[in-house]
Amino acid sequence: MNLNSIVVSDEDDLVRIDKYITEAGFDLTRSRIQGLISDGNITVNDKNVKANYKVRENDVIKILIPDAVPVDIPAEDIPLNIVYEDDDLLIVNKPKGMVVHPAPGHYTGTLVNALMYHCKDKLSGINGELRPGIVHRIDMDTTGLLVICKNDKAHNFIADQLKEHSITRKYQAIVYNAFKDEEGTIEGNIGRHPNDRKKMTITPNGKEAITHYKVLKNLGKYTLIECQLETGRTHQIRVHMTSINHPLLGDEVYGPKNCPYNLQGQVLHAKTLGFIHPTTKEYVEFDSELPEYFQKLVDNLSN
Numbered sequence: 001m002n003l004n005s006i007v008v009s010d011e012d013d014l015v016r017i018d019k020y021i022t023e024a025g026f027d028l029t030r031s032r033i034q035g036l037i038s039d040g041n042i043t044v045n046d047k048n049v050k051a052n053y054k055v056r057e058n059d060v061i062k063i064l065i066p067d068a069v070p071v072d073i074p075a076e077d078i079p080l081n082i083v084y085e086d087d088d089l090l091i092v093n094k095p096k097g098m099v100v101h102p103a104p105g106h107y108t109g110t111l112v113n114a115l116m117y118h119c120k121d122k123l124s125g126i127n128g129e130l131r132p133g134i135v136h137r138i139d140m141d142t143t144g145l146l147v148i149c150k151n152d153k154a155h156n157f158i159a160d161q162l163k164e165h166s167i168t169r170k171y172q173a174i175v176y177n178a179f180k181d182e183e184g185t186i187e188g189n190i191g192r193h194p195n196d197r198k199k200m201t202i203t204p205n206g207k208e209a210i211t212h213y214k215v216l217k218n219l220g221k222y223t224l225i226e227c228q229l230e231t232g233r234t235h236q237i238r239v240h241m242t243s244i245n246h247p248l249l250g251d252e253v254y255g256p257k258n259c260p261y262n263l264q265g266q267v268l269h270a271k272t273l274g275f276i277h278p279t280t281k282e283y284v285e286f287d288s289e290l291p292e293y294f295q296k297l298v299d300n301l302s303n
Contacts, residue, residue, distance in 0.1 A: 078114035124155035141265025168274030
């Protein structure tokens with residue numbers, strides 16, 4: 001347990017308590033603060049309040065932060081393709097077929113199992129759980145770059161950039177059909193499909209989603225494109241490209257069921273990742289080569 005006590009100054013009068021604590025220098029996300037408030041671990045003048053409570057001058061706020069609960073995830077000696085690593089984070093080039101985080105049907109062999117072995121106890125623990133470093137994810141059959149955080153400070157710093165849409169995330173994909181325009185932007189809120197809970201769809205009630213795309217190479221019946229994400233919703237590129245009649249090659253969930261090539265899921269690679277480093281405060285950018293199967297496919301379709 002970690003108990004902190006702060007007194008509100010006059011300049012913060014009438015600020016929402018969750019916003020006030022977020023900006024007070026604690027390594028806590030706003031959702032984590034709201035959870036602590038609802039659990040009674042944050043009090044004002046020794047009384048429970050709601051997350052929308054507006055602090056007043058001289059309020060005494062007590063914050064009790066329970067110890068993080070270790071997750072029951074076995075460490076596994078799985079080789080990792082590490083592009084970069086320092087005391088705050090590492091950049092991993094995830095292979096096709098690897099699930100990022102354990103879930104029903106995939107409790108071992110995931111990226112997190114590998115990270116537990118590689119990093120030992122040096123991974124961020126956010127929201128009261130030792131959730132090992134995962135700030136963002138990519139699908140099992142999507143390859144490419146992910147940032148993994150080793151401490152809560154780095155995790156919150158990167159998460160804030162994701163929330164502000166300031167992280168550079170560029171993907172390459174092979175999609176069906178030729179394009180009329182060389183580049184464009186797709187805007188369409190994405191949410192859970194009402195009839196198929198495993199799928200996402202464009203819906204007015206979904207979360208804002210924006211994808212910028214440009215044509216890199218015409219491949220006859222297909223096209224090699226680059227997609228730059230402004231937001232990061234589940235299956236965003238797959239859903240957005242399908243919505244404009246350019247489903248990803250190999251994507252049997254959102255595209256044609258009978259792929260003419262022997263592929264393991266969609267041809268999609270997270271190629272470029274850039275952000276402000278949590279310690280140096282300098283912009284860093286990382287790039288990765290297309291996986292061998294992807295490059296061979298581009299070469300074959302180019303002939």
